[in-house]
Amino acid sequence: xxxxxxxxxxxxxxxxxxxxxxxxxxxxxxxxxxxxxxxxxxxxxxxxxxxxxxxxxxxxxxxxxxxxxxxxxxxxxxxxxxxxxxxxxxxxxxxxxxxxxxxxxxxxxxxxxxxxxxxxxxxxxxxxxxxxxxxxxxxxxxxxxxxxxxxxxxxxxxxxxxxxxxxxxxxxxxxxxxxxxxxxxxxxxxxxxxxxxxxxxxxxxxxxxxxxxxxxxxxxxxxxxxxxxxxxxxxxxxxxxxxxxxxxxxxxxxxxxxxxxxxxxxxxxxxxxxxxxxxxxxxxxxxxxxxxxxxxxxxxxxxxxxxxxxxxxxxxxxxxxxxxxxxxxxxxxxxxxxxxxxxxxxxxxxxxxxxxxxxxxxxxxxxxxxxxxxxxxxxxxxxxxxxxxxxxxxxxxxxxx
Amino acid sequence: xxxxxxxxxxxxxxxxxxxxxxxxxxxxxxxxxxxxxxxxxxxxxxxxxxxxxxxxxxxxxxxxxxxxxxxxxxxxxxxxxxxxxxxxxxxxxxxxxxxxxxxxxxxxxxxxxxxxxxxxxxxxxxxxxxxxxxxxxxxxxxxxxxxxxxxxxxxxxxxxxxxxxxxxxxxxxxxxxxxxxxxxxxxxxxxxxxxxxxxxxxxxxxxxxxxxxxxxxxxxxxxxxxxxxxxxxxxxxxxxxxxxxxxxxxxxxxxxxxxxxxxxxxxxxxxxxxxxxxxxxxxxxxxxxxxxxxxxxxxxxxxxxxxxxxxxxxxxxxxxxxxxxxxxxxxxxxxxxxxxxxxxxxxxxxxxxxxxxxxxxxxxxxxxxxxxxxxxxxxxxxxxxxxxxxxxxx
Numbered sequence: 001x002x003x004x005x006x007x008x009x010x011x012x013x014x015x016x017x018x019x020x021x022x023x024x025x026x027x028x029x030x031x032x033x034x035x036x037x038x039x040x041x042x043x044x045x046x047x048x049x050x051x052x053x054x055x056x057x058x059x060x061x062x063x064x065x066x067x068x069x070x071x072x073x074x075x076x077x078x079x080x081x082x083x084x085x086x087x088x089x090x091x092x093x094x095x096x097x098x099x100x101x102x103x104x105x106x107x108x109x110x111x112x113x114x115x116x117x118x119x120x121x122x123x124x125x126x127x128x129x130x131x132x133x134x135x136x137x138x139x140x141x142x143x144x145x146x147x148x149x150x151x152x153x154x155x156x157x158x159x160x161x162x163x164x165x166x167x168x169x170x171x172x173x174x175x176x177x178x179x180x181x182x183x184x185x186x187x188x189x190x191x192x193x194x195x196x197x198x199x200x201x202x203x204x205x206x207x208x209x210x211x212x213x214x215x216x217x218x219x220x221x222x223x224x225x226x227x228x229x230x231x232x233x234x235x236x237x238x239x240x241x242x243x244x245x246x247x248x249x250x251x252x253x254x255x256x257x258x259x260x261x262x263x264x265x266x267x268x269x270x271x272x273x274x275x276x277x278x279x280x281x282x283x284x285x286x287x288x289x290x291x292x293x294x295x296x297x298x299x300x301x302x303x304x305x306x307x308x309x310x311x312x313x314x315x316x317x318x319x320x321x322x323x324x325x326x327x328x329x330x331x332x333x334x335x336x337x338x339x340x341x342x343x344x345x346x347x348x349x350x351x352x353x354x355x356x357x358x359x360x361x362x363x364x365x366x367x368x369x370x371x372x373x374x375x376x377x378x379x380x381x382x383x384x385x386x387x388x389x390x391x392x393x394x395x396x397x398x399x400x401x
Numbered sequence: 402x403x404x405x406x407x408x409x410x411x412x413x414x415x416x417x418x419x420x421x422x423x424x425x426x427x428x429x430x431x432x433x434x435x436x437x438x439x440x441x442x443x444x445x446x447x448x449x450x451x452x453x454x455x456x457x458x459x460x461x462x463x464x465x466x467x468x469x470x471x472x473x474x475x476x477x478x479x480x481x482x483x484x485x486x487x488x489x490x491x492x493x494x495x496x497x498x499x500x501x502x503x504x505x506x507x508x509x510x511x512x513x514x515x516x517x518x519x520x521x522x523x524x525x526x527x528x529x530x531x532x533x534x535x536x537x538x539x540x541x542x543x544x545x546x547x548x549x550x551x552x553x554x555x556x557x558x559x560x561x562x563x564x565x566x567x568x569x570x571x572x573x574x575x576x577x578x579x580x581x582x583x584x585x586x587x588x589x590x591x592x593x594x595x596x597x598x599x600x601x602x603x604x605x606x607x608x609x610x611x612x613x614x615x616x617x618x619x620x621x622x623x624x625x626x627x628x629x630x631x632x633x634x635x636x637x638x639x640x641x642x643x644x645x646x647x648x649x650x651x652x653x654x655x656x657x658x659x660x661x662x663x664x665x666x667x668x669x670x671x672x673x674x675x676x677x678x679x680x681x682x683x684x685x686x687x688x689x690x691x692x693x694x695x696x697x698x699x700x701x702x703x704x705x706x707x708x709x710x711x712x713x714x715x716x717x718x719x720x721x722x723x724x725x726x727x728x729x730x731x732x733x734x735x736x737x738x739x740x741x742x743x744x745x746x747x748x749x750x751x752x753x754x755x756x757x758x759x760x761x762x763x764x765x766x767x768x769x770x771x772x773x774x775x776x777x778x779x780x781x782x783x784x785x786x787x788x789x790x791x792x793x794x795x
Contacts, residue, residue, distance in 0.1 A: 066605065188757075334526065352601055360589075
């Protein structure tokens with residue numbers, strides 16, 4: 001069975017994980033990805049996690065996860081000869097995805113103006129923290145500061161504890177968001193490229209990716225002038241964590257029939273009739289009074305029993321999963337969510353799979369992430385046809401590691 | 402596009418395609434209106450199905466028609482729309498769309514090369530496939546909550562129903578990849594998406610730690626293993642803060658200089674990353690003693706001028722008034738018949754050669770009945786009146 005993106009040729013480079021994630025999404029659906037790393041290696045090789053906690057550029061979990069199914073070459077793009085080789089790769093490619101900050105991209109000659117000359121039908125995506133225009137374009141940024149600039153950390157501190165700071169979410173979520181947004185825009189452009197052979201430039205701002213997913217927090221200002229609050233705007237309740245006998249459960253009743261079913265489960269306590277809890281909005285305003293009443297009942301349960309019992313009544317509770325819970329989940333096993341693949345340094349490992357199954361075209365892990373420079377020979381020698389002498393000279397000049 | 406979606410995840414998917422020019426027809430129900438049409442914010446605090454900023458934010462650039470899918474004739478109308486569509490999207494709980502008679506097997510009969518995606522909470526297969534799920538619950542369900550939070554504090558949410566937009570964006574990507582395949586081969590297909598898995602794929606670092614080592618990263622507040630300082634520090638004023646992250650010793654030295662404390666960069670406790678990680682409490686105390694006296698935005702500009710990554714946690718009002726976002730033309734302000742002109746978040750990407758824009762505000766419920774039933778499907782006004790009288794359409 002052919003993959004959906006078979007034959008789509010993508011070149012990817014850059015120091016962040018946004019471009020890696022965008023091209024991973026494509027690699028796993030069959031696109032042909034060449035990842036260009038600096039001779040020092042993608043910084044994701046230093047991020048871990050590592051087996052046994054021991055740093056090893058060939059065994060960083062972040063790098064392995066994001067770069068399976070790709071071929072890897074090394075090129076020093078800060079050297080003219082390195083750029084010349086990149087241009088030759090771009091000349092035959094369909095898509096180029098890079099996530100250098102704007103200033104660095106310009107210094108390396110990675111501007112659309114220059115790239116389009118090498119290949120006018122190329123789609124180029126530039127993923128940056130703040131976009132390529134505007135007063136913040138040159139701002140230095142990491143995930144934490146982008147999450148703050150996008151309004152996310154302000155809604156993620158502990159409510160009612162102003163002594164505790166606003167908080168980031170785990171991982172590098174702003175880079176993942178920028179990556180998936182880039183993948184969406186690139187596929188839109190690739191669809192058009194099939195029909196018109198036209199190339200174009202896509203510019204993704206990670207800050208805007210976050211502002212556009214703030215649920216109702218942003219519009220709370222533009223519709224009602226209500227300022228952002230921690231935990232996001234929750235006009236209704238219950239939406240909260242509760243402690244069971246053996247761990248945490250997430251109690252959620254969004255629609256009124258779910259609340260009624262929950263009251264029913266609790267044996268229709270007298271307080272369920274009280275005016276102060278009569279609708280989702282007053283439950284929210286009186287949440288401090290309601291929460292202990294629910295907690296008292298929940299604490300008699302185990303997480304799994306309560307989760308199953310609630311779902312049997314079609315109430316959308318959820319367990320608060322650990323990583324172990326995910327790996328042990330019968331549901332995820334039955335769906336084959338985790339994919340296993342071998343790697344010379346780590347042996348066989350389970351990786352997160354895909355959140356979708358396409359009926360006619362497979363998602364698959366075919367090859368593990370490349371070792372540094374693993375595909376220099378087949379790609380630069382084979383595909384581009386550089387002679388052994390040229391390769392030797394590039395190595396000597398430190399252009400290829 | 403035949404859009405059977407509701408709440409947040411599905412509409413996020415179809416909005417991405419609307420941004421790129423797809424003609425998206427939302428099929429809505431008056432008996433059970435889209436849940437987020439009933440949620441605030443509403444201008445003047447006055448509720449109304451067409452007045453919700455939440456709905457209007459995530460349904461920009463779409464059409465809306467009203468029909469009662471519990472009636473066979475309405476199902477037939479929905480199928481006629483699907484037959485004219487390239488894509489169908491739904492995010493009911495697992496199995497509901499099949500019971501409505503609008504599952505993939507039915508739609509492919511009327512449109513053999515349709516690309517259809519089901520975005521259920523748990524996916525279409527597996528023992529929990531029939532479970533109900535919403536975005537807020539997918540944060541804890543996916544494992545994200547046990548990774549997020551202050552050191553030695555309980556698991557936390559992330560402040561938004563993260564499972565929803567994340568599912569919507571991955572769904573839009575999968576649909577476009579399928580459309581690409583169809584363009585080349587003529588073959589449509591069916592996509593079974595699990596919303597909770599779409600958050601799990603963004604936790605690779607946490608999951609890989611477990612599969613490599615049988616452990617998971619501890620909740621660590623705003624700290625990360627490979628950078629220091631990396632935190633959010635209190636500034637002058639009530640509940641004012643600034644995030645600061647230094648990715649190298651050079652950036653740390655620049656921060657020390659901005660603080661007027663050059664000696665800290667040479668302090669044995671703070672010289673290199675490993676030193677700073679070993680004395681992070683002391684380092685953060687030093688930094689916060691300084692930030693406490695500073696205005697957050699002035700501080701941001703001073704630190705940025707020295708090449709230090711810094712940004713205050715932006716409140717919604719600050720975003721709406723932000724000069725950068727406004728100058729970039731990020732916000733969308735289209736006239737809406739019931740809420741007037743309001744500011745909405747726009748499209749986080751720009752395309753140089755294809756139109757990529759919000760062509761109109763989110764639809765009022767049933768706003769496009771006339772166009773879709775009359776012009777597109779060719780019902781006469783008598784036929785429409787009859788369908789309305791029998792409550793097939795509204």
